[in-house]
Amino acid sequence: MNVDEFQKHDSIRRFAMAELPVMIEERLRDISPAEVYSREILKNNGKVLLGITVVVKDSDMAPCIYVESYLPPDPSEFLRQGVWEDVADRMASDFRYALDMMEPDPEILFRTEDIPEKLVLDVINRDKNRKLLENFPYREYLDLAVLMKWEVVCGGRTGRIPITNEILKDWGRTFDELYDIALQNTMRKSPQRLAPLNEVLEQLSQGVLQDVESPFYYVSTERGLQGAVAILYPGLLKELYEKLQDVYYLIPSSINELLALPKNLGPDRGRLMELIGDVNSNMLDQTEILSDSLYIYVPESDQLKIVRMDDLSSAEEG
Numbered sequence: 001m002n003v004d005e006f007q008k009h010d011s012i013r014r015f016a017m018a019e020l021p022v023m024i025e026e027r028l029r030d031i032s033p034a035e036v037y038s039r040e041i042l043k044n045n046g047k048v049l050l051g052i053t054v055v056v057k058d059s060d061m062a063p064c065i066y067v068e069s070y071l072p073p074d075p076s077e078f079l080r081q082g083v084w085e086d087v088a089d090r091m092a093s094d095f096r097y098a099l100d101m102m103e104p105d106p107e108i109l110f111r112t113e114d115i116p117e118k119l120v121l122d123v124i125n126r127d128k129n130r131k132l133l134e135n136f137p138y139r140e141y142l143d144l145a146v147l148m149k150w151e152v153v154c155g156g157r158t159g160r161i162p163i164t165n166e167i168l169k170d171w172g173r174t175f176d177e178l179y180d181i182a183l184q185n186t187m188r189k190s191p192q193r194l195a196p197l198n199e200v201l202e203q204l205s206q207g208v209l210q211d212v213e214s215p216f217y218y219v220s221t222e223r224g225l226q227g228a229v230a231i232l233y234p235g236l237l238k239e240l241y242e243k244l245q246d247v248y249y250l251i252p253s254s255i256n257e258l259l260a261l262p263k264n265l266g267p268d269r270g271r272l273m274e275l276i277g278d279v280n281s282n283m284l285d286q287t288e289i290l291s292d293s294l295y296i297y298v299p300e301s302d303q304l305k306i307v308r309m310d311d312l313s314s315a316e317e318g
Helices: 003-008 008-027 075-079 083-101 112-118 165-171 174-189 196-204 227-232 236-242 269-282
Strands: 035-042 048-057 065-067 119-125 139-140 146-153 157-162 191-196 217-221 248-254 257-262 295-298 303-306
Touching: 003 303, 008 035, 008 048, 008 083, 035 236, 048 083, 065 083, 065 217, 075 083, 112 119, 112 146, 112 174, 119 157, 119 174, 119 227, 139 174, 146 174, 165 191, 174 227, 191 236, 196 217, 217 227, 227 236, 227 248, 227 257, 236 248, 236 257, 248 269
Parallel strands: none
Antiparallel strands: 035 048, 048 065, 119 146, 139 146, 146 157, 191 217, 217 257, 248 257, 248 295, 295 303
């Protein structure tokens, strides 16, 4: 798919918003959906995706699927005859699958009695999500925002829905009151994972990548997805320091993990900052970016600090 090209073609995007819901509804006539509609959805780091939602009569089920993942890779194909019929066919098929997989009695969301089980934390970039964060309570951490989310399981898949200001108000609770509950629940559901990067690569490649020499240490959770939240876990930063036996830089490689690098083994911090910017600009999808900053662990305070080129103080250097 070519999401950026799709977003640049205003006329094609408007066509998809207006016509795709009609085309999909025609293909789901036997289901008799109450409504099929499109809407632009603000995602992580300011990215906007076009979602199609199918609302089923007499049901709370309303799966949403993003159009961008069904686009042809070549933008010149957007106008090819039959391309949108093919997109509608595939999306309608996936809607059928999603509806079949959903439980007949979906769980009731946001019940206060379920808070200790369902509430978890997540971290996203604060500056890149200013508009998104207008609707959500959060706590600042470095240049990040810590969000609370509600974990749901549907069709064997786990998803997380952000807690809005309105939901928190309905509960009559504050973010700070619920933070420790959400943190403990996150740690239980997604235990931390600290490991040499070469071990992780060997495991992910099923043994293809063996004896890879790497000075990096992998920082995430056992689940991996949204694993950057592990930097909030009490004791993790100090444990990593003890493993590396050195002050270390922490590189925010994505929302899923960070990479730790002992200070005495790495290039100068300016080069590391350049590498982070280059990876974020050229290798990661916009929604996968965690931060453009480089962090350093300060053992005296057991905290991370943002590395700044113009600050040479001993505290910043650790």
